Amino acid sequence: MKIGILALQGDVEKHSHIISDLGLESMFVRYSDELNEVDGLIIPGGESTTLTKLMNKSHFHKPIKKFAEKHPILGTCAGMIMMSKNVNHHLVSPLGIMDIDVDRNAYGRQVHSFVDKLPVRLNGDTKTIAATFIRAPKITNIGKNVEILAEFNNEPCAVKQGQHIALSFHPELNNITLFHKAAFCNKGSLKQRESSYAA
Ligand code: GLN
Numbered sequence: 001m002k003i004g005i006l007a008l009q010g011d012v013e014k015h016s017h018i019i020s021d022l023g024l025e026s027m028f029v030r031y032s033d034e035l036n037e038v039d040g041l042i043i044p045g046g047e048s049t050t051l052t053k054l055m056n057k058s059h060f061h062k063p064i065k066k067f068a069e070k071h072p073i074l075g076t077c078a079g080m081i082m083m084s085k086n087v088n089h090h091l092v093s094p095l096g097i098m099d100i101d102v103d104r105n106a107y108g109r110q111v112h113s114f115v116d117k118l119p120v121r122l123n124g125d126t127k128t129i130a131a132t133f134i135r136a137p138k139i140t141n142i143g144k145n146v147e148i149l150a151e152f153n154n155e156p157c158a159v160k161q162g163q164h165i166a167l168s169f170h171p172e173l174n175n176i177t178l179f180h181k182a183a184f185c186n187k188g189s190l191k192q193r194e195s196s197y198a199a
Helices: 013-021 032-037 048-057 061-070 078-083 178-184 186-198
Strands: 002-006 025-029 040-043 073-076 100-103 114-122 125-133 138-142 147-152 155-161 164-167
Touching (some): 002 013, 002 032, 013 178, 040 078, 040 178, 048 078, 061 073, 073 178, 078 164, 114 178, 138 155
Parallel strands (some): 002 040, 073 164
Antiparallel strands (some): 100 138, 114 125, 155 164
């Protein structure tokens, strides 16, 4: 399992450490044809108007949408904004991979960034993690096929739809591996289960 990290801009390095902590290989993706070499994709935090510009320049929109039909994508912060269906800013062209609408910068400016404890429900288990919000987006509308994994002040901030996960915050800054694991390690554990049946 090789995981691509969209490396046009933003916080890419720390995601590669999490991926290697999980025993997976990672690769920085800078050109759309490199999507053919990976089995999953991380769209990291950064700045969604800049990400939009750079993605337009490198013709990433269509190839990522196609990639999403078969492969898991994890988006954090600006990555969540890019995965959404509608954004409250005309310079952002979201991919519409997840049935959510978002408001950019809805948790305030950079100086209002914060870390807080967040209970996360995943695979029937609840774990409390530290979550770092930096000029984070808020989900303002959510489709019925979207599962809420975590809420902050009763508002969803971690969501899952099919194989995709989108987060308002930055798990990589607190070495939180559970979302990367949930997005990218399922196939591995399936294989493991199959082989233990075979044995
Ligand atoms: N506010 C940024 C945006 O609108 C996202 C911030 C982040 O990724 N930490 O794109």
